[in-house]
Amino acid sequence: MNILSIIIFLPIITAVILFFVRIHVNTIKIIYMIVTSIIALLTLKLYINFEQISSMQFEEIHRWISEYGINYHIGVDGVSLGIVMMNAILMPLVAIALYKQRDKRGYWINLLFVQGGIMGVALSLDLMLFYLFWEIMLLPIFLMIGFFGYGNKNFITMKFNIYTIFGSLMMLISILYIAVQYKIQFDVYTFELDKLQNLILTPTQSILVFSGFMIAFAIKIPIFPFHTWLSDTYRSAPTGAVIVMSALMAKLGAYAIWRVLFTLLDETSHEVAHYFIAVGLFGLIYFGISAMRQTHLKRMFALSSASHLSLVVVGFFIYDVYGLIGSSYLIVAHAISSAALFLMAGMLYERSKTYDIASLGGIATVAPRFSLFFAFFALSIVGVPMTAGFVAEVLIVLGAFNYNIYIGFLTATTILIAMLFMFKMISQVLYGKASKATENFEDLRMHELIALIPLALLVLAMGIFPNYFIKNIEPTAVSYTVGKKVFHHD
Amino acid sequence: MENEIVFSVLAVVAVVSAIVMISAHRPIDSALSFIVTLISVAALFGLVNATFLFVVQIIIYAGAILTLILFIIMFLNIKDENLPEEKYKNRWLLVTSILILPFSVILINLILGSDIAVNSVINENLGTIKDVGLTLFSQWILPFELVSILLLVALVGSVTLSKRKD
């Protein structure tokens, strides 16, 4: 069996079995750790065996519903590799950090399940399969917020789900539409991405198909104006779900732009690119400024994530090799940093029982290690040098200047945006006099350190030796830009 | 000819009493007028030589079922305040009648326009107890047995239902 299939289905199958077997939650945690560690090791093997070429690797194809040309087709290339790695690395670490806090079986089963779903989305090369995993990955999040969330969780989880399912529906319509068009033109059904590339669509058709896909991705990312589910959902969701959503699922939305839209609708993507660059830049600034007045820590992080993901969108639609690589790099970099930050926000809540920024403070005095990591990850979001975010931002800005000088200047504001809120937040949370909520703040425990240190080291390594990581993305990015018509707007 | 006169009278009685049945406020009135309908229908059975059915209709329907209804009505001791208010009864009746009108009109229209009942077979034995019995126990033996099971089930069911829970 192919390594990729194991990566996808081991967690899903384990989750399903665990669901039906009545065993103690501690056993479930152990099984969770074993399974995620196996996945992490397998992806490590994948990473080592990965060749620096642009084509798909570790491909696996089986007929599935051959009557309609639906295949089980998976493979990995430079773009998906990053997400797969992130998923594999984050899941066990999250468990290490959270294992004492969560004693519900469903929590862990859902996390396992969602891991498989995310792997599936990242690896599928068949649109039907892609859609299937896209939906599979939603379900556990829905359940997690509903069961383990905070606040007005029923309303919020319904809102989130209706939002995303609406998007998925639009995507399904587009998928079916192009499949039918393909049948009309080539007299056979197929959902294979590489075959559907040959489809010839009129401009109107391609715009419609494009919008269908884009709505789904835009909601997931989210880009302006599809963002209103975001801050509430992140606020109510339990830590594990937030990490999955912000660090992985939102990134999948951006990844799907590349995987689906740039593959299928290359020309249309080019034609509409400037709209999305505009929307992305607007979002970058808009979310950053919105975050300034937030008093709820997780809402602030949510908007910060949205701001950075808008930057990712800009980088993608700039559509040159720097932009693509920069955005893919930012996806990974931001995944680590935001996962760590949300994890630490969860720890903060567990200790101080509040997310209110104003009522925190003085943590640096009582919990220096916590403050160190918190400040480190917050600064890595801001993109200080020697962290991964810096590399990514430099590349995206470079791509933007390559595209158009004005776009370049607007994109370069990214180095200003995150500071607007991050520094004040750091001051208010970590510094000053200890407040009532934080005076008995416990410093990081050993297992939390074990979870955070690898992330911090990874951020540093990606910031100091980016070339080693980027080498894997580059051939794919180059294959998407070189030899294709590149529009320059001056 | 006299058959037709009798038919007309019976038909009018049946329809009128049926209308009274559905429009009467108190169930006792409905039940009494329904007996009239049933008896007229029984008579209509007799008019087409369905003598056995005539008897059965009188005995079972008018005799047993309606008596049961009347018995229940009295047993329950239903007072006026127990009855539903039915403020809009007439309006409902009117609206439903208008709604059902196309249905009836179309069916009647179809029947009038069709060519049924041209070769009526005159069979003197038809409808006698012997004839019905023979048909029942030759062609319809399985449904007959099923009906008996159904009756058994109904018996058990009604006993179970009306048993007081202690």
Next chain:
Amino acid sequence: MTNNILLNILLLAPLTSALLIFLLNISRRYTKQTLYTLLALSGSGLSAMIALYISYTSYFEQKLFVSNLFTWLNIGDFTIEVTLKADALSSFMLLFVAPVSFLIHIYATGYMDKDKSYGRFFTYFNLFIFFMFLLVLADNPIIMFVGWEGVGLISYLLIGFYFDDIQNTYAGNKAFIVNRVGDFGFLSALMLLFVEIGHGGFSYDAIFFNLSLIDTPMLSLIALLLFVGAMGKSAQLPLFVWLPDAMAGPTPVSALIHAATMVTAGIYMVARFAPLYNIASDVSLFIAYIGGLSALFAAIVATRQYDIKKILAYSTISQLGFMFMALGVGAYSTALFHMFTHAFFKGLLFMGAGAIIVAFGHKQDIRELRGIRRSVPTIFIMMLIGSLTISAIPPLSAFFSKDAIMGILYASDHLDLFFIALLSSLFTVFYMFRMIFVLFFSENTTEPSKNSVKSMNYPMAILTLLSVFAGMLNLPEIFGGNLMMSSWLDLADKHFVFSHANEIFLMSVNTILICFILYYAYKRYAYKDTILKESTTGLVANKFYIDALYQLIIVKPLYALSFFFDRKISHDLIDTSINSMALNYKKLGKLFAFFENGNVRFYALYMLIGLVLGFIYLFLLLKAML
């Protein structure tokens, strides 16, 4: 080969000691302060020695040190190598950065003595040196930018070092944010530069080689944006606001980062890009004027400051303004020379201030520290020498450096700049001696709470010597020198014809004026309590309301905008409309729920309606068929 290793050790020694101190500190194990001291001093001491050796060999043997570490990025044309290169300019920077850092390290061991955050302080301090070396030694602007941002980051951490008071951290935030505004310009400039000529490589040599390929407007834009970066880092108008607030950090920080090294990075950067600025002469002129305005502005503001460190901070802005004036007219090595001397005397002044602050229980207001000459005589002498130096009294070092700047301004036909410089120079004398006279020449009001620490005095003594004699390095011809430094640096200086007679005339006029102002300051402040009577209202005392203005036109609108975006647009406009869409669906559902009321006879009614409709349809169909 050995040379490479030397460079690597130079860079990595502070990093290693920072890491070790960090690990010791974070492990929460009890560590003796001596161990920290040892580690910190060995890191910076080692690099200081190597730096001296490198400058020595670079000066006498014109040796070039290059060390190629690894490839940072390689995408298409975009190849960034992490290469350390100690050419003349870098060696010159090392010449004062490393030793001054080392001296201030020694000083800091005294200043921070018994502080509970001793280890943290030296982690940051060593890390700062690492980033500063990276900035100076980088062979391409991207890596320089890494160092550039890195020093900014450490500066942020050190300004907010005493984080118990949240205001200190706000000062740090301000510093970092304002610096980042500058970095925005810097980064944009680099990206533009890359877009224009990046395909030819991105090391300094390659950039300067291909410079002619860029058309002039773009070149000017790039030059301007680069200067925006310098503006932020070197605290020039209008991005100077962070520097006075940055004095919230411990005094060694102010001495090292906000006087001697980091703030001069802007000067270094402009000098590094000298070939570019030589072409973009309009931008150069702009730089000169910004420098002049900053010099004058800061000098004026400093005359009404009371915090001993803030006076020095404004003085730093002012001196940096001088350097930018020189850079602007194309006299790069002159500017660098002033930077060189400035590092010593400003470091000295800050150390003196720090010593006073420590001695008098963390008082910083000169109104509370009057007449302390007898309590701290050694500090008095050193501070006096420092002040005399900054006032450019011959033959102290700043006399040579500052006078060179004045001379060049005079010779460059920008008489307006010259007068600005002259005026600011006189103001400098005034505010410096206002401080000196108030501090040392009045009746005593306070007693020291702590005796001065030896480890603080020795570095100060060394710096005193250096600020007295550093001028020898670039002695002009009229004093029998041969501008050794300028010829060593070999930058693309513009040369101005300037007769010796004029030069001597200028020097004497300057010196006479300075003495006059000195006398005036003595009359006004010595043994008088004029300082207490100065009004705290008015334009100057309120720093021309610039902070308030920024608050009004940038911070407040941003928060208003944030409110508008978050509440009005996101919440009221988008979210409400989406929620109301959902609510309307709910209402529609209620409408249908009325039909679906669980009442069987209603269901019969619907069946009937369906039946009737079906009948009508069938009937019509039948009719149509017949």
Next chain:
Amino acid sequence: MLKAYMILSIILFSIGVIGLISRRNIIVIYMSIELLLNAVNLSLIAISGDIGNASGHVMSLMIIAIAASEAALFMSLFVVLFRKKGSLDANIFDILGNKDD
């Protein structure tokens, strides 16, 4: 004659439907159902007589049997429901519907 019977059957059936839908009294509703059965019986017997086959009679017989069992169940249901709710209103037996709001 057959047509007349059929028409009468239709009219009675319609009246039964009207009663079934319009009335809220469950006893009347029950009787309306019986009326429906009777209307059907009528047409069955009429057709049976017309074609000279006794099957129609047998069917009617069975319908009557079913009506009888139905009557037995209905009566016990009346008793139970009346005891529980104290009313004969068909509208209060609506737990099929959505009542959570």
